[in-house]
Amino acid sequence: DARVTQTPRHKVTEMGQEVTMRCQPILGHNTVFWYRQTMMQGLELLAYFRNRAPLDDSGMPKDRFSAEMPDATLATLKIQPSEPRDSAVYFCASGLSTQGSGANVLTFGAGSRLTVL
Amino acid sequence: GNSVTQMEGPVTLSEEAFLTINCTYTATGYPSLFWYVQYPGEGLQLLLKATKADDKGSNKGFEATYRKETTSFHLEKGSVQVSDSAVYFCALSDRTGYNKLIFGAGTRLAVHP
Numbered sequence: 319d320a321r322v323t324q325t326p327r328h329k330v331t332e333m334g335q336e337v338t339m340r341c342q343p344i345l346g347h348n349t350v351f352w353y354r355q356t357m358m359q360g361l362e363l364l365a366y367f368r369n370r371a372p373l374d375d376s377g378m379p380k381d382r383f384s385a386e387m388p389d390a391t392l393a394t395l396k397i398q399p400s401e402p403r404d405s406a407v408y409f410c411a412s413g414l415s416t417q418g419s420g421a422n423v424l425t426f427g428a429g430s431r432l433t434v435l
Numbered sequence: 436g437n438s439v440t441q442m443e444g445p446v447t448l449s450e451e452a453f454l455t456i457n458c459t460y461t462a463t464g465y466p467s468l469f470w471y472v473q474y475p476g477e478g479l480q481l482l483l484k485a486t487k488a489d490d491k492g493s494n495k496g497f498e499a500t501y502r503k504e505t506t507s508f509h510l511e512k513g514s515v516q517v518s519d520s521a522v523y524f525c526a527l528s529d530r531t532g533y534n535k536l537i538f539g540a541g542t543r544l545a546v547h548p
Contacts, residue, residue, distance in 0.1 A: 322478075349534055351534075351535070351536075353538075360538060360539075360540045360541060361524065361538040361541070363535065363536075363537075366535060374535070409478055409479070411478075411479075411536075413534045415534040422534050423469075423481050423484065423534075424481075424534055424536060425480075425481075426471075426478035426479040426480065427478050428476075428477055428478045429477075429478050
């Protein structure tokens with residue numbers, strides 16, 4: 319089965335350090351999403367891309383977070399500087415989508431668990 | 436804006452019991468509705484979906500019917516197993532957002548032998 323690959327699976331870092339999470343979407347998918355999962359907030363949408371172009375990053379704290387797709391096989395989510403409140407599991411998901419069709423399925427990666435001390 | 440509300444957990448059941456997890460939504464237009472499941476230490480995976488009113492999604496013994504009149508998409512299973520223990524997320528996707536999924540808070544299910 320095709321899968322979305324995320325690295326690292328686990329990351330422990332100290333406050334103030336830069337963190338970069340990577341995602342390899344499924345080949346042929348044209349949308350990529352970043353979600354953050356915490357006990358308190360549940361699943362929050364941070365950003366998403368279609369055909370590598372950012373469509374919406376309104377859910378992301380702009381001062382420290384950035385999301386990019388340097389090419390079709392790689393999406394990155396960067397936090398600089400990191401803070402303890404960024405501790406969460408970050409999920410990447412990809413899908414094949416056309417506008418007006420909300421039925422297409424997203425495939426999620428296994429997540430990157432970030433702990434900021 | 437669009438939103439999803441699902442019943443709070445945890446839901447604790449004995450094996451072979453009947454399961455219902457309630458989900459209601461608020462959305463403009465006609466969203467597609469989904470249930471995703473998350474097993475411990477894993478990402479979310481699609482359990483079932485429905486794309487229009489009165490559609491029934493089903494998979495692995497789970498079912499949910501898209502009820503437009505009550506804006507609901509309740510998840511049911513007639514006889515749960517220990518292996519069904521997981522967190523279940525109801526979600527919607529509108530037709531303008533390129534598959535952007537809006538999730539409920541999740542409901543943890545624990546099934547005991």
